[in-house]
Amino acid sequence: MEDIVQTVVAKYNYWIYITLMMMGLYAMIAKNNLIKKIVGMNIFQTAIILFYVSIGVKKGATIPIIKALHGHHEAINPAEYMNPLPHVLMLTAIVVGVATLGVALAFAIRVYNRYNTLEEDEILSQIRTKTEEI
């Protein structure tokens, strides 16, 4: 029993990122409201960011800013500092998430201007009635 708890807790980050991702995926597929789908999309993206950043974590390491070296030729021990590469990748992913959010909200406003509702089923019924008239 002890080692099961140990393995679960040892990789707790990875279970949480999977639950967040599945929440986002479910919201994008099953939610009826367009804005709720956008929220689901953003949760989906932040879950992947959680996965990446938890790769770079090292136990007992500090933030990846090299402390001012008094003696210049002292070797820097990489184990003291966190892994900076996932942080760089995730700077990009966060900004891409905001860019996609802005564009998706612009689309949602444009859909609302045209169909006067944000519910997917109401929009589809409006489209169906319009195609029957033609």
Place this chain on the structure above:
Amino acid sequence: MKAIGFVIVLLTGGFLIYAAADFPGWGDPNSPASLHVSPYYLENTVEQTHVPNAVTSVVADYRGYDTMFETTVIFTAGVVCFFLLRTLLRKEPEDRLYRHVLTGVTIRVKEGKLPPSEEFERIDTTWTPHDLIIKTICRLLVPFVQIFALYVICFGHYSPGGGFQGGVILGASIIVYAISTDLRSELQRIREKTDALLSAFGVFLYAGTGALCLLLGFNFLDYHALAPILFVNRVMARSHGIFIVEVGVGIAVMGTMIWIYSVLASRGHYDEGL
């Protein structure tokens, strides 16, 4: 639709959990990710780029090409929002709404006639909030936010921060002004054209530095080429190159955030905003 979603979610979730079993434990120092590529950045960042913040040196120098495209992503989002929602040729409504600034009385004036006196300000929808407390506090807040944003951009080398964060805070300071008063008065301070040109110039500054290094015979975005221009040795040239690029990113992100906000808040008509 809910059932399909549930089944898909369970399948992918199970598959991901099955695959996560093989990961190295969370946070152990000798996982492959922290042994193969990243120690090089930590060991050489101060020596090669004179920038103690390893994340900023990797963002703007070792993998600066990624960040250039990533700033382009932000600029593309601004162009797409403008392209989708902006309605340029807008027909003037026949009667206009005016509000008396001091008392808050709103009147409707027929087309062509002028409001009775100067204190009437033009508004588009009757419910626009007009709150004295928020207006004055935001007016006090904006300069300090902007100073902090400039600090964040410039001190990206030594403390957490950099182009993106500083640019967003700069943009946020102007958005605060646009929310507290209204979009129309903010547009008097920053025209839509200057805003778009600002964000285009910011990313052009970033890509232009790269192209400049190309013209000087080095590879694209290789800041060693800037050494003869900036009259510094190669390591300082890299540090200054990073700084120029961060300023470019800050300008681009600021312009784009204001641009997207003003398009979204006014549904493309650039009228009253929130």
Place this chain on the structure above:
Amino acid sequence: MSTQYPALLVTIPLLSGFVISAAGWLNRRLCFYIAVIALAGSAFSCFGVLLQVLQEGHVTYHLGGWDPPWGIEYYVDYLNGLVLVVVSTVALVNLIATKRSVEEEFQEKIGPFYTLYAFMVTGLLGIVVTGDAFNLYVLLEITALSGYGLLGMGKNDRATLSTLNYLYMGTIGACFYLLGIGYLYIVTGSLNMRDIAQILPSLYGSKAVLAAFIICLVGVWAKMAFFPFHGWLPNAYTHASSAASSLIAPLVTKVMIYVMIRLMLTIFTPAFTFSVAQLSKPVVWLAVAAIVMGGIFALAQRDLKKMLTYIIVAEVGYMVGGAWLGNRAGMTGAILHILNDALMTLCVFLVAGNIVYKVKGCAFDDLKGLMRKMPFTMGAFVVGALSIIGVPPTCGFFSKWYLISGAIQAGQYAFVVALLFSSLVNVVLFFRVIEIGYYEPAGSHHGHEHHPEPMDEAPLTMLVPLFIVAAGLILVGLYTGDIVNRIIELAIPNGIV
């Protein structure tokens, strides 16, 4: 200067994007000409890179002057040299051909349109030329965002909702690709494609590598609208403006197939793809389903553009199935089909663009009597139709020939049957359209039957590029021999028998 070609071909369209956006505000007429100069420059450097690759085998370029696993590296070999040339020439020809229809549809927003056009081409060229897995994700996002912008501003109002659905599916696809790269990064520690390929062989047994492969594939399939994920493509491409759909339809799906082949051949070497991961059979069955479903749905359509989008879904099935057959002939057919299908789709969508420009609609009842009214456009349509069906002089036949012979060698007879069935369906589809164009008289509701319609053809600037593409279809068909021997044979690693 010639050693800088790999960097030039991406940065010229990128810098031109910003200049065009500024020109859009200052002086709108300049936008088109800046775009043409930029794309011509990048096409020139693409040809330059291909020539260098033909001489030296492969070209590497270190961005920022850093060595590969630490900095970003461009790696151009035979495979992406060929795709680079295809992407840049298709983009250039389409830019010139759709000038008039863009000016007519987006009067005051020409600046943003050409900016998004330049960024779309930058993203596509960057995806094809990069050798770094994460850089490919960022360029994937640029292509996706500019694609949403271009497709979202469609003529009728249904474009918005269909592009929003494309946005959701595109984001899921890009995020799955990012997750797959994360799974690779956590077990190998590197992001450079060739560096990962060297570390992976010792890890073939681990579940995380197999999961990374499947997640990356699912992400790329969602982006290329492969069978289970194809729901967004027909609506998104049909309701878009003609200029946008004739840029995106020929290129985005083909570049995603290139990414899949790059994943299969370079990152996960063929040894892993075809032996360790037992995916060949199910994927070929999915490809069969894609081809059959694409054909059947195309038969049910009453609109030319919607019919063409379902044919694209079927063509994606060709290429994915061909790549997954596991033998040299199938892979040659898939890579050749990237080239052929890009040209064929461009030709047919330019024809649809001309028809929409002249007749303001491309439903089947708008096409009545077009053979007499627009003979040159319909002539090019016939050439494109013959190529999609697979008639010998045109290039479509040769790639289908390689696919069928590869399928027979691999013993996947369902795929052979699907290919033949799809060719017959294409015959029915295209000759039905040609028949509507030829025989049915121009709609009697005109009243004055005695003198036939005057021939009002699309303007010359739209016809000349169309003829170049139609001629290109036949030329590529004739020169298939040495395209395959000098480029594609060397593109496939000898891991595949």
Place this chain on the structure above:
Amino acid sequence: MFWQLDLVILTLVVFAGLGSLMVKDLLGAGILFGAYSFLMCLMWTVMGAVDVAFTEASVGAGVSTVFFVAAVFRTSRRTKD
């Protein structure tokens, strides 16, 4: 960075995400989404990723919530699910 704090914040993050998806009013969903982003920012700081935390706080939580509220004001707060 001791793991008990880590677990607490992670569970709070999941609850904020669930709340943002389940609440029946779009403005409420926007505000909870802002809270979700700020908790994520706290998560990054605890895990030592200071630059990512700064970006998440300013770009992710700050501006996304502003865009969200602006969009909800320009459309409707009504939602059926």
